[in-house]
Amino acid sequence: MEQKILNEFRQDLVSGDWVLFATGRAKRPSEVSPNLESTAAKFRDCPFDDPVASGQEIIKIYPSEKDWQIAVIKNKYPALVYGICVPPKQNGPFKVAEASGFHEVIITRDHNKNLQDFDEKETLEILKIFKNRYREIASEFCGQYILIFHNFGLQAGGSVQHPHSQIMATPVLPPDVTNSVLGAEKFYLKNNRKVHEVMVEWELEKKERIITENDSFVALCPFVSKKPYEIRIFPKNMSPQFEATGDGELEKFAVVFSSVLKKLKKVLNNPSYNFFIHSAPIKVLGAPSVDVAQYYAWHMEIFPHTSVIGGFELGTGMDINIVDPDQAASELRNADL
Numbered sequence: 001m002e003q004k005i006l007n008e009f010r011q012d013l014v015s016g017d018w019v020l021f022a023t024g025r026a027k028r029p030s031e032v033s034p035n036l037e038s039t040a041a042k043f044r045d046c047p048f049d050d051p052v053a054s055g056q057e058i059i060k061i062y063p064s065e066k067d068w069q070i071a072v073i074k075n076k077y078p079a080l081v082y083g084i085c086v087p088p089k090q091n092g093p094f095k096v097a098e099a100s101g102f103h104e105v106i107i108t109r110d111h112n113k114n115l116q117d118f119d120e121k122e123t124l125e126i127l128k129i130f131k132n133r134y135r136e137i138a139s140e141f142c143g144q145y146i147l148i149f150h151n152f153g154l155q156a157g158g159s160v161q162h163p164h165s166q167i168m169a170t171p172v173l174p175p176d177v178t179n180s181v182l183g184a185e186k187f188y189l190k191n192n193r194k195v196h197e198v199m200v201e202w203e204l205e206k207k208e209r210i211i212t213e214n215d216s217f218v219a220l221c222p223f224v225s226k227k228p229y230e231i232r233i234f235p236k237n238m239s240p241q242f243e244a245t246g247d248g249e250l251e252k253f254a255v256v257f258s259s260v261l262k263k264l265k266k267v268l269n270n271p272s273y274n275f276f277i278h279s280a281p282i283k284v285l286g287a288p289s290v291d292v293a294q295y296y297a298w299h300m301e302i303f304p305h306t307s308v309i310g311g312f313e314l315g316t317g318m319d320i321n322i323v324d325p326d327q328a329a330s331e332l333r334n335a336d337l
């Protein structure tokens, strides 16, 4: 029997959290079990080694098709399909929204060289493309959120081995973003300050969990780290939008970011990891009393994979962290590069 493809957002009636269903993605070739044979096969005909020849739908290619270093392509198995935003509909007691948006992949040329092996200049180039593509999508998108993220390694969900980052634009606000935006707003209304600023100020004063910093950015292991060796990078000016970062500032971000990835590689022996950029939502629905720029600061979160999630975490929504963030930060800070 032909199975129908389910591709929509459904909102949980109790928590209000949205879940994205994208059953068409189960067909992607990379979903085969990661045994050695299939890994070898993937290496032989990697779809990203020559995106033009392998028929990828190219959005941008830098600096040119012939000597390309970075390409932005459409995801062949998108979880979100380009389309106009329509308001959520009712389905029985539930709210359901169309899975419309953007789902693109940003690839770098060398199959065996991931971001932790990039120098600062190469890191800056990819960050500039993150920023530019974010801005382009934001200018034509009717939805609420754009997320840039990266998966490295099998444990982190990196289904294609070729280094790639992804950019997804969603019509609804993801649960984690909703929670952090609402929490930051609540803190601001009570204290008249950005919550991120208060947190970073304390960390800079304590100096116990700082990994590295320069005059514009600071990388740290949060006091309330959910995972071992979790890292956050903040702009010291607490600006709300990643996409508004000037190229000069981005250069300083690249220095901190690159150093942190190299330290992670050294301390945890090249772990699988995820990172993502949390920028202010491009649209907050309803009539917010305060502009999100007043109370939000953009940041990057990096999560190396050191353990798997278990029943306690699933049953409680509470993480158990087995590494003191002071210890994690100290190891990372002291790792010689």
Ligand SMILES: [Zn+2]
Binding pocket: 046, 047, 048, 049, 110, 111, 161, 162
């Ligand atoms: Zn490749």
